Amino acid sequence: MTLPMTEMGGREGVREEHIFGTKIALLDVPAAAAAIMARPVAAPFAYIVTPNAQHLVQLDRGDADFRAAYDGAWLRLCDSQIVRLVARLFFARNLPLCAGSDLTAALFADHIRPDDSICVIGGDAELECRLREKYGLRNLARHAPPMGFMADPEAVRACIDFIETHPSRFVFLAVGSPRSELLACRVQARGRTTGTGLCIGSSLHFITGLVPRAPLWMRRLALEWLFRLLRAPRSHARRVFVDSLPFLYIALRQRLMPGRRSGLPPEER
Structure with missing residues (x-):
């Protein structure tokens, strides 16, 4: 069961746009960080997702489990310059x-302190070591599930149990x-732990220097995808051309046929 926003720590006053089949909070980085830090330490577990083109394509294709995960998120934050650009050009x-x-x-x-609890x-192990050394973390717990763990109920349960036994x-x-x-x-549905979950991809690898990130000028020009493609063409080509490119069709369809396959019931459109 999804908890009401007030029970999850509240997000009163957060404006959202319904666009590309989902609701996106109108928060930039400082505002989102402030909202996270405003949650009481003991607030029930709630989580943040970061929509990009690939996510929006998956939602449009009707993945019911992914839709439920998105609908249950505490905040949905725009992760993509491409999504921003298309939203501005197609829908103002x-x-x-x-x-x-x-x-x-x-x-x-700016916010996490050495004594903060982090899961x-x-x-x-190298990522954990670098996080501890760079930020002086003294209360960090890490669990590494096996490859393909989501297809193994025991491995999924082990992840959830670890989060619940290391409240952070x-x-x-x-x-x-x-x-x-x-x-x-699934962690939120069990309702047995606290904290704010952040679905953040390779972010920890970027801040620790394990993986290079696109230079700022490329990010500002919405070219981060190109940087990743050039660095790892074999592994990244599918994500760009198969998983993400159909987003442009979705945007065009919604521009020409508003309301069709919006992902929300009519009363919320």
Whole structure:
């Protein structure tokens, strides 16, 4: 069961846009970080997702589990300059950018303190070591599930049990999409722990220097996808051309046929 927003720590006053089949909070990085830090430490577990083109394509294709995970999120933050650009050109909507990587960097740089409780799902020992050394973390717990763990009920249960037995103010889910979102949704549904979950992809690898991120000028020009494609063409080509490119068709369809396959019931459109 999805908890009311007030029970999850509240997000009163957060404006949202319904666009591309989902609702997106109109928060930039500083505002999103402030909202996270305003949640009481003991607030019931709630989680944040970061829509990008790939996510919006998956939602449009009717993935019921992914839709439930998105609908259950506490905040949905715009992760993509491409999504922002299309929203502005097609619909004259101005979505603030709040990329998961930027939000993660801001939290660690400006808000997280060495004694804060942190749980990480994913990554390896090197990632954990770098996080501890760079930020002086003294209360970090990490669990690394096996490859393909979402297809193994025991492995999923082990992840959830680990989060529940290591209650933390910040829970970073670094196992990729849609695994992070689906796992966060299940943790929230059990209702047995606290904290804020962040589905943040490779963000922890960026801030620790394990993986290089696109230079700022490329990010500002909505070319981060190109940087990743050039670095790892074999692994990233499918994500760009198969998983993400159909977003342009979705946007065009919604521009020409408003309301069709919006992802929300008529009374909420």
